[in-house]
Amino acid sequence: MILEALHFTAALATSSRRKPREIAGSVGLWSRARRCAKAWAPHEENCQAFIEEKVGQVIERRRVTVLGSGLLRDVPLDYLAKSLQTVTLYDLVHLPSARLKVRRLGRENVRLIERDLSDGLDFLKAEPPDLVISACLLSQMALHAPEPGTVVRRHLADLLGGPWVPCLITDTGFELRNRQGEVIGTGDLLGGEPPPPAFRAWEWTVAPFGEAARETETVHRVIAV
Ligand SMILES: C[S@@+](CC[C@H](N)C(=O)[O-])C[C@H]1O[C@@H](n2cnc3c(N)ncnc32)[C@H](O)[C@@H]1O
Known part of the structure; x- marks a missing residue:
């Protein structure tokens, strides 16, 4: 709790958007990622x-x-910074831990921009990048959108139809499983929109047993396009 509170305070001081709800969401993700590091490693x-x-x-x-x-x-990040001339990172919030990762690289070619991406990707068209990577963002945007399907449709159209090489990684749905491996619940994460055909697919144990519930785990289906 103390670490989370410190991270929240530092993030609020360094954020350009300074939105406590968004920062709290990112700090929650940071905390969950630390607790579930072993379960998340294959997905990462x-x-x-x-x-x-x-x-x-x-x-x-x-x-x-x-x-x-x-x-x-x-x-x-290291690979991208070495392979391309400039790397621009967009998110609602860049926590101090992410800023530190960038600083530790010791490279001048990485920029961090805080921006709400749910309004589409038109802002990229003035100077289109060569490669645009949507990194496990889509389901999160859908989760908080008043009309999830609209946000998902627009993001897919913009990303996959732009003048760049697109790279989409997103979770599309989830299963709740008990300790016997039986599926006891399922859900969609893309606001009812059909996912595009995938080149790769895998499972991501987002909440292993004991994280959200003692007797169930939550496993997301992830596609890479
Ligand atoms: C599952 S995390 C992505 C993890 C990240 N790719 C990594 O390597 O750690 C989802 C991210 O989407 C961001 N996000 C959610 N809604 C957003 C929005 N409307 N605009 C920009 N970023 C958003 C969250 O802040 C969060 O960092």
Whole structure:
């Protein structure tokens, strides 16, 4: 609790948006990621490997934009900073822990911008990046949107239809499973919108047994496009 409170206070002081609710959400994510580090590791490795694969498909490696860069756990920041001329990281909040990761790289080519991305990606069109990565952002945007389906449709159209190589990683739905491995509940995470065809798919144990409930785990289905 003390660590969370300190992180919240430092984030509020360094944030350009200074929105306590958003900062509290990011600090909650940071705390959960620390508690669930072992369960999340395979998902984070899959994300990083897929992003590196995508970079391999980019011919002009000037600018990369990461949407939903968050805690920089799914994103191979070091690799991106070495492989492309500039890296721009967008999120509602860049916590001090993420800012520190960037500073520790000791590179001048990484920028952090705090922005609400639920209004679409038109702002990228003035100077389109070569690669745009949407890193486990979409379901989170949908979760807080008054009309989740609209936000999901717009993000998919903008990301996949832009003048850049798109890279989409998103969770699309979840299962609640008991200790016998039986599915006791399911849910959609994309506001009822159909996900695009995936190149890769995997499971992400977001809440292992004991995290949200003692006798159930929450497992998300993730696609990479
Ligand atoms: C699951 S986390 C992403 C994790 C991140 N890719 C990483 O490597 O640690 C989802 C992120 O989406 C961000 N987010 C949610 N809604 C957003 C919005 N409307 N605009 C911008 N970012 C948003 C959250 O702040 C959070 O950092």
